[in-house]
Amino acid sequence: MGNSIVMSQTKQVEAFLEQTVQTISHYLNETTLTGLLKEQEDGKRTYNELLLSNLRRLVVYCEEGLEACRVVLNDEPFRKAAAEKILYRIYHSCITEFFAPKNDVWYEDSRSAYTGRNSIKFREVPPPSFQALIASLEGPFQTIREELEFYETDYRTKMIQSK
Known part of the structure; x- marks a missing residue:
């Protein structure tokens, strides 16, 4: 590439x-546990x-990925290999964390994509x-996941070939 x-x-x-960082940070800065509990009866x-x-x-993962993108984009000359590695890491930290978070408090129902x-x-x-926040983030996360899926297979192929 x-x-x-x-x-x-x-x-x-x-x-x-x-x-994404702006949207989530705004939500976290404006939301309290008490406020969330008041939104629901039970x-x-x-x-x-x-x-x-x-x-x-x-x-946090998104902030780290954002900083890494900024560093690699400011490098002269542009280092393709470093950028590819960063995109791979973003796929595995940010994208994976969104669709399959720790503790499984939410999950991706892959069948819903077809509907x-x-x-x-x-x-x-x-x-x-x-729920509204996650719904608003889902589309952009899906788009970026599709863009970065290449790095998942490409990076693994490179690792296997280098052995």
Whole structure:
């Protein structure tokens, strides 16, 4: 893959991560556990704590990926191999964490993709604001996942060939 294509993808991922970090950070800065519990009549404290914990983990991964994109994009000359490695890591940390978070508080129902519905399903009923946030993030995450899937197979192939 040419340098210009990898650079373009890195810029696309940088813009995606910048927007994602902004959206999640705003939500986390404006939301409290008490506020989430008030959104539901029978809100479960432990489940809501896990939701917020996973969201904080996701934003940290996205911030790290954003910083890595910025570093590689500012390097002169552009280092294609470094960018590819970063895109691979972003795929495995940010994208994977979104679709399959730790503690399995939500998961991806791959069958939903065929129906045009949101594919993220929650183990328990989440607060409406949290559900709306995840729904708003799902489309952009899906788009970037499709863009970066190449790095998953390409990186593994390179690792196998180098042995």
